[in-house]
Amino acid sequence: MWNIDMTYREEFQEVFDRLYEKKQLLQSSRPLPTMALNKIRESLSIEWTYNSNSIEGNTLSLRETQMVLQEGITVKGKSLREHFETHNHDKAIDYLFSILNDNYILRSIDILSLHGLVLRSIEDEFAGRLRNGGVRITGANFVPPNANKVSDLVDELIQFINTNPLQLNDIELATVFHHKLVWIHPFFDGNGRTVRLSMNLLLMRCGFPPAIILKNDRKKYYEALNQANNGNYQKMILLMCQALERTLNIYLNAMPDNDNDYQKISDIVSEPDALYGQEYISLLARTGKIDAYKEGRNWYTSKLAIENYMANRKRKR
Ligand SMILES: Nc1ncnc2c1ncn2[C@@H]1O[C@H](COP(=O)(O)OP(=O)(O)OP(=O)(O)O)[C@@H](O)[C@H]1O
Ligand SMILES: [Mg+2]
Numbered sequence: 001m002w003n004i005d006m007t008y009r010e011e012f013q014e015v016f017d018r019l020y021e022k023k024q025l026l027q028s029s030r031p032l033p034t035m036a037l038n039k040i041r042e043s044l045s046i047e048w049t050y051n052s053n054s055i056e057g058n059t060l061s062l063r064e065t066q067m068v069l070q071e072g073i074t075v076k077g078k079s080l081r082e083h084f085e086t087h088n089h090d091k092a093i094d095y096l097f098s099i100l101n102d103n104y105i106l107r108s109i110d111i112l113s114l115h116g117l118v119l120r121s122i123e124d125e126f127a128g129r130l131r132n133g134g135v136r137i138t139g140a141n142f143v144p145p146n147a148n149k150v151s152d153l154v155d156e157l158i159q160f161i162n163t164n165p166l167q168l169n170d171i172e173l174a175t176v177f178h179h180k181l182v183w184i185h186p187f188f189d190g191n192g193r194t195v196r197l198s199m200n201l202l203l204m205r206c207g208f209p210p211a212i213i214l215k216n217d218r219k220k221y222y223e224a225l226n227q228a229n230n231g232n233y234q235k236m237i238l239l240m241c242q243a244l245e246r247t248l249n250i251y252l253n254a255m256p257d258n259d260n261d262y263q264k265i266s267d268i269v270s271e272p273d274a275l276y277g278q279e280y281i282s283l284l285a286r287t288g289k290i291d292a293y294k295e296g297r298n299w300y301t302s303k304l305a306i307e308n309y310m311a312n313r314k315r316k317r
Pocket of ligand 2: 056
């Protein structure tokens with residue numbers, strides 16, 4: 001029924017292991033001071049709103065998003081709609097936290113509620129309602145299913161997620177849910193924003209921080225979705241893992257006893273005793289082979305991450 005090519009699995013096992021280890025580390029170590037936790041959560045929420053709305057076409061910058069949310073101001077030259085989108089997404093995140101718990105089980109009513117909040121006061125006639133007509137996605141390699149199938153397909157997807165017949169891990173589940181829901185495209189508008197919220201229920205219920213798809217990755221994101229439309233989840237999994245690792249690192253770096261020593265790859269490889277070149281290490285970073293993350297235009301990793309990867313590879317050979 002759900003076309004999922006799982007050949008990506010072998011290649012990603014190490015990445016999955018690394019992400020679970022990081023989650024474990026977060027959960028097992030001394031809890032961060034409440035103050036620090038609140039700060040991170042607040043700044044992540046703002047980033048989440050900024051990036052998700054920006055992918056959708058909202059033109060507020062990160063800074064403007066922050067000012068609108070924290071200071072309640074309006075930004076000159078930006079439409080009322082864009083301000084609503086900002087506040088709505090922020091309220092939807094609050095709602096998401098309010099329904100979340102360790103035993104959370106995905107329900108269609110929650111997806112509808114999140115959608116309702118996303119489109120509130122903007123497209124009230126569609127907010128929280130499944131579409132009753134056809135839609136097209138610009139640039140997509142397929143046409144979403146007929147409106148009369150939508151309700152059953154959503155139920156089937158939720159059933160698939162909750163029964164997990166393929167024994168997918170939490171990251172795979174969130175990825176498949178993300179893609180399948182936008183493939184069904186249950187709403188006239190707001191599908192992307194709603195799924196970028198609701199997929200995080202699946203990650204956060206088991207202790208992961210939210211995965212935030214970055215505006216800068218928009219092109220990659222659409223390519224990954226097109227690939228997934230053909231059953232190939234390679235790119236989509238990579239994108240989700242990178243998004244998740246970024247937020248995991250934000251929490252880990254805030255821990256008082258963290259010994260992460262991330263540096264720009266260009267700095268690491270230009271040290272006199274460097275064993276590997278820029279191109280090789282960058283490739284490992286981009287493909288998720290080593291523990292690395294991108295900040296702005298630069299990739300960061302640590303010498304330890306490179307050593308670990310090389311040691312692992314030797315063992316395998
Ligand atoms: N090629 C594709 N295949 C499947 N889904 C796609 C494809 N291209 C885009 N999408 C999904 O459709 C969403 C756009 O749908 P829609 O306009 O209803 O959502 P939105 O929240 O208003 O906007 P956006 O997601 O752009 O934020 C994208 O975010 C993406 O998740
Ligand atoms: Mg839209």
